Amino acid sequence: MSKIVKLKKGFDLNLVGKAPLEFIQVAAATTFAIKPTDFPGIQRPKVLVNEGDTVKAGTPILLDKAMDQVIYASPVSGEVVEIKRGDKRKLLEIKILADATVSHEKSGALDLNQDRAALADKLAASGVWPNLIQRPFGIVANPADTPKAIFVSGFDTHPLAPEVPFLLQGEERYFQAGIDALAKLTSGKVHLNVDGSKAVPAIYSGVKNAQVNQFSGPHPAGNVGTQIHHLDPINKGDIAWTIAPYGVVQIGKFVLEGIYDASKVIALTGSEMSQRGYVKTFTGANVSTFVGGKAQADSLRIIAGNVLTGEKVDAQGYLGFYHNQVTVIPEGKYEEFLGWLKPSSSKLSFHKAIGMFSFLNRGEFKVDTNTHGEERPFVVSGVFEKVMPMDILPTYLFKAIVTEDFDEMEELGLYEVIEEDVALCEFVDPSKNELQELVRHGIELLMYN
Amino acid sequence: MKLLQNLFDGMKPNFEKGGKWEKFHTLYEGHRTIAFAPDLVTKSKGAQIKDATDLKRVMITVVIAMIPALLFGILNIGHQHFIATGAEGTFLDKAIFGALSVLPILIVSYAVGLLTEFTFCVIRNHPISEGYLVTGMLIALVMPPFIPLWQVALATIFAVVIGKEVFGGTGMNILNVAMTARAFLYFAYPAQISGDLVWTYLGDKPAVDGFSGATALAVAYNSSVDGTPVVEALSTHNAALGADYSFMSMFMGWIPGSIGETSTLMALIGAVILVATGVASWKIIVGGFGGAYAMGLVMNALQVNEFMAMPAHYHLVMGGLAFGVVFMATDPVSAAQTELGKWIYGILIGVLTVIIRVTNPAYPEGIMLAVLFMNVVAPLIDHYVVKANKTRRLQRATV
Numbered sequence A: 001m002s003k004i005v006k007l008k009k010g011f012d013l014n015l016v017g018k019a020p021l022e023f024i025q026v027a028a029a030t031t032f033a034i035k036p037t038d039f040p041g042i043q044r045p046k047v048l049v050n051e052g053d054t055v056k057a058g059t060p061i062l063l064d065k066a067m068d069q070v071i072y073a074s075p076v077s078g079e080v081v082e083i084k085r086g087d088k089r090k091l092l093e094i095k096i097l098a099d100a101t102v103s104h105e106k107s108g109a110l111d112l113n114q115d116r117a118a119l120a121d122k123l124a125a126s127g128v129w130p131n132l133i134q135r136p137f138g139i140v141a142n143p144a145d146t147p148k149a150i151f152v153s154g155f156d157t158h159p160l161a162p163e164v165p166f167l168l169q170g171e172e173r174y175f176q177a178g179i180d181a182l183a184k185l186t187s188g189k190v191h192l193n194v195d196g197s198k199a200v201p202a203i204y205s206g207v208k209n210a211q212v213n214q215f216s217g218p219h220p221a222g223n224v225g226t227q228i229h230h231l232d233p234i235n236k237g238d239i240a241w242t243i244a245p246y247g248v249v250q251i252g253k254f255v256l257e258g259i260y261d262a263s264k265v266i267a268l269t270g271s272e273m274s275q276r277g278y279v280k281t282f283t284g285a286n287v288s289t290f291v292g293g294k295a296q297a298d299s300l301r302i303i304a305g306n307v308l309t310g311e312k313v314d315a316q317g318y319l320g321f322y323h324n325q326v327t328v329i330p331e332g333k334y335e336e337f338l339g340w341l342k343p344s345s346s347k348l349s350f351h352k353a354i355g356m357f358s359f360l361n362r363g364e365f366k367v368d369t370n371t372h373g374e375e376r377p378f379v380v381s382g383v384f385e386k387v388m389p390m391d392i393l394p395t396y397l398f399k400a401i402v403t404e405d406f407d408e409m410e411e412l413g414l415y416e417v418i419e420e421d422v423a424l425c426e427f428v429d430p431s432k433n434e435l436q437e438l439v440r441h442g443i444e445l446l447m448y449n
Numbered sequence B: 001m002k003l004l005q006n007l008f009d010g011m012k013p014n015f016e017k018g019g020k021w022e023k024f025h026t027l028y029e030g031h032r033t034i035a036f037a038p039d040l041v042t043k044s045k046g047a048q049i050k051d052a053t054d055l056k057r058v059m060i061t062v063v064i065a066m067i068p069a070l071l072f073g074i075l076n077i078g079h080q081h082f083i084a085t086g087a088e089g090t091f092l093d094k095a096i097f098g099a100l101s102v103l104p105i106l107i108v109s110y111a112v113g114l115l116t117e118f119t120f121c122v123i124r125n126h127p128i129s130e131g132y133l134v135t136g137m138l139i140a141l142v143m144p145p146f147i148p149l150w151q152v153a154l155a156t157i158f159a160v161v162i163g164k165e166v167f168g169g170t171g172m173n174i175l176n177v178a179m180t181a182r183a184f185l186y187f188a189y190p191a192q193i194s195g196d197l198v199w200t201y202l203g204d205k206p207a208v209d210g211f212s213g214a215t216a217l218a219v220a221y222n223s224s225v226d227g228t229p230v231v232e233a234l235s236t237h238n239a240a241l242g243a244d245y246s247f248m249s250m251f252m253g254w255i256p257g258s259i260g261e262t263s264t265l266m267a268l269i270g271a272v273i274l275v276a277t278g279v280a281s282w283k284i285i286v287g288g289f290g291g292a293y294a295m296g297l298v299m300n301a302l303q304v305n306e307f308m309a310m311p312a313h314y315h316l317v318m319g320g321l322a323f324g325v326v327f328m329a330t331d332p333v334s335a336a337q338t339e340l341g342k343w344i345y346g347i348l349i350g351v352l353t354v355i356i357r358v359t360n361p362a363y364p365e366g367i368m369l370a371v372l373f374m375n376v377v378a379p380l381i382d383h384y385v386v387k388a389n390k391t392r393r394l395q396r397a398t399v
Helices: A116-124 A172-185 A224-231 A245-257 A288-296 A394-402 A406-411 A419-428 A435-448 B002-015 B022-035 B055-085 B091-124 B131-141 B149-167 B177-188 B216-226 B230-236 B247-252 B264-276 B282-302 B312-317 B321-328 B339-359 B367-398
Strands: A004-006 A031-034 A045-047 A060-064 A067-073 A078-085 A091-098 A133-135 A149-153 A189-195 A211-216 A240-243 A263-269 A277-282 A300-304 A311-313 A325-330
Touching: A004 A224, A045 A091, A060 A091, A067 A116, A116 A172, A149 A172, A149 A224, A149 A245, A172 A189, A172 A245, A189 A224, A211 A224, A224 A240, A224 A419, A240 A245, A263 A288, A288 A325, A394 A406, A394 A419, A394 A435, A406 A435, A406 B367, A419 A435, B002 B022, B022 B091, B055 B091, B055 B131, B055 B264, B055 B321, B091 B131, B091 B149, B131 B149, B131 B177, B131 B321, B149 B177, B177 B321, B177 B367, B216 B230, B230 B312, B247 B264, B247 B312, B264 B282, B264 B321, B282 B312, B282 B321, B282 B339, B312 B321, B312 B339, B321 B339, B321 B367, B339 B367
Parallel strands: A004 A211, A149 A189, A149 A240, A189 A211, A263 A325
Antiparallel strands: A031 A091, A045 A060, A060 A067, A078 A091, A133 A240, A263 A277, A300 A311, A300 A325
C-alpha cells in the first residue's frame, strides 16, 4: 500500500548556485579521509592501520570498540599518509593517498538466502554498513537489532541539493540488489519515498521489494525524518533504520560483486563555486581540487554538504561519509550599517517583518554566512511550527532539552528528530539559537543516561 | 559610516577584558549592534546560513505598528483640550498641545526603562535585548495624558524590575510588562488614573459649560446605575459641544482616554501591520474581538442592567479593548504559545473584558485585568495543549 503525502509546512530556500545536470571535468581528488566525527554514535574509535600502511578499498581502517562488528573501511586503495589527532589525542582524520586505479578487497557475491544475522554480520564487516543509520538518535545502526522498517528517501530537498536520480544513473541493478538486501534485514517493510511533485524516475518506479511512497511539499519533505513521521512514526522502544539511495547502491554492489565500492557522484554547488556541476569521486574526498583556484580565499566558506546541515571545512578539508555535495558561499564577516532596519528584497528571509520584502522576490537568493543578528532568548512564538511538518511542538521540545527534563524530551518527541529535522528551525529563528547542536545534546542525554 | 565604525573601534579596547570599562562591555555591544548589524558568522557545524530577520527587526515592526495610535493620541489630546475649554484650535495647535503632553511621558518611559534595563544587563552580564523598544512605547500609550511624570518613572521601574528582570529578563516574563506598569499605577495611585478629571487638561481655564471629562466606559457605567439606556447616554454626552460618544466617534477615537487607546481605527491599522508582517498572531486578535462580541451578545440576552443591554458591538470600540487586544494580548512572551492555545487565550481575554466591564462596580475598564489574568493562565492553557500532543504520541505507540 503506497502512500501519497502532501505537506504544506516548510520552506524552500531558493539559492544562487545550483549545479546544472551534467558531469564536469575537474582534477580528481587524490587523498581521501575517514573522519570518526562523521558518526555521532562512535564512542571509542580504534584505528586499525598505521601511517605508511598500504590498504585496498574495503580494508578495515577503524572500528568502534563499543560496537566492534561494524568496520569503517578505506574508500580507496593506496597508502595511509596521516592519522590526524586533535586536542586530547581526539581522532580527527585518517588520510589515504589513493592509487591511480583503485583495487578492492574481494569476497565474492553475497547470497541473500541466508540467515538474517549472518547477512548482517557480513555487511557489517564489508565497509558498506555505516550507511545504515538508526532512528532514534541518528547513529550508525547496530547489526544485532532488527529494525521495524527501513526508510530510503529518494530525493533531497535541501538547498542546492543534487538531483538524486541523476546520481544513480546506470546503477539500477545495484539499487535493486541493495533494496533486496535491506528487505532481508528488517522485520517490516522497506519504504522508498519519492518526490510526488515530479514523474517518478525509472530507477524507482520499477523497484521490487519496497513500498514506494510519494511526498510533495516544501523542504523538509525530502528529509527521511519527516517521511518516517508520516508513514510509521518512531515511539519509545522502536528502532527503524534509514539509508540514503547511494548507500543502497553500495550495498547492492557488495551483494552482487563482493566489493566495497565507495565511488559516488557529488554535486559542486554554491554561488562562489568556480565550476558547478556533477563529478564522480569516492567517499571522503579532499575538496581542494573541486573548489579550484578559489580555495585559498579567506573570504569564502567551503561547506561539506549543504548550507543547512553541512560542515565548514578548510581548503584542504574532506567531505564527510554521508555528504554528496560541496557548497561554496561567501563568508559574512562584515558589519552592516543599520542592517537590522534596512529594507531589502534581496536578503533571504522566511519572515515578513518590516522591511523584509524577500517574500515578494521569486528569484534566487545569494546568501553568506553572516548570522544577521545576535543570539537571544526565545521570544517569538509560532515560527518553528510553520517549518516543522510533524505533529511536534518544537519550542517545547527545545525548552525541555535546555532544562534537561528527560521525561519531557521523550514525551515531546525527541525520538523522532535528529539535527537535520530542526535545521530549518535553526535557520528561521530570529533569536539565532544553535538548535541542531541543542538537539544533539538532548539525544546524547537520552542515549547515555 | 567608516567614521562611526572607527569611533566604535577606538572605544573598543576600553570595553574589552582588562579594559577600564570592562564591566560595561554589554552596553558597548548593545550600541554598536544598533548602529551596525554585527559581523558574526555561523559556526562550523549546523546551519551555515541564517535568516536575515533578527529580533531587532521583529521588535521595530511592533513599534512601527503603534505609531498610528501614537500620532492620533497626540492629536486627540489637543482636540479634547480645546473642546473642554471651549477655545478654538487649529490642527497645528492641537498637535503641538498634544505633543507637549505626550512626548515627556514617552521620553521618561524610554529613559527610565532603558536605564533600568542597562543596569540589569551590566550586573548580569547579559546582552541588551530589544524587548524594551516595544515596552517603552506601550507604557507611554497606556498612560493617562496628564499623569505626573514621576509616576510614569515609578511604574516603569516597577514593571521592568518586578515584571521582567526578576524572572530573568526578556523572553522570561510571565506578565505583559506594560500592563504591569499600568496595573501598578491603578492600584498604587487610583485617584490619578481614574475618575473624570485625569483625561483632559484644562490648565488655568475653567471647563466650558456642560463639559464632562468622563470616559465612555464611565458614562456607560453611570447610565447603567441611573437606569437609562447606555446608547442614549453615550450619544447625548457632551453632544452640545459636538463631542458626543456615538459609535462612530468612539471608533475613530475622538474621546478622552489613555494616550494611545482611544482610536479603534488606529489599533486596527496596527493590527493589519502586525498580521501582514506575521509578527502578531491573528488568532489572538480575532479571538479577542470575537470573544468580546460574543460575550456582549450573551450579556444582551441576560439584560440585568442597562450596561448589559448595550449593543455588543459597542464593546469593541469603547475603552482600551482594541488597543489591548492588538498590542498587549499579542505579546508573544506572555501570551499562550501553542496555536490552539492562542485561540483560547484570545477568546477568553475578550470574554473576561466584557464581564469585568459590566459587572465590576469599581472599575469599568476590563482589558487590563483580563490581559493580566490571562497572562497568568496562558501557561495552564498551553500545558493542556502540550499534554494533548504527548497523549497523541503515546496512543500512537500503544495502538
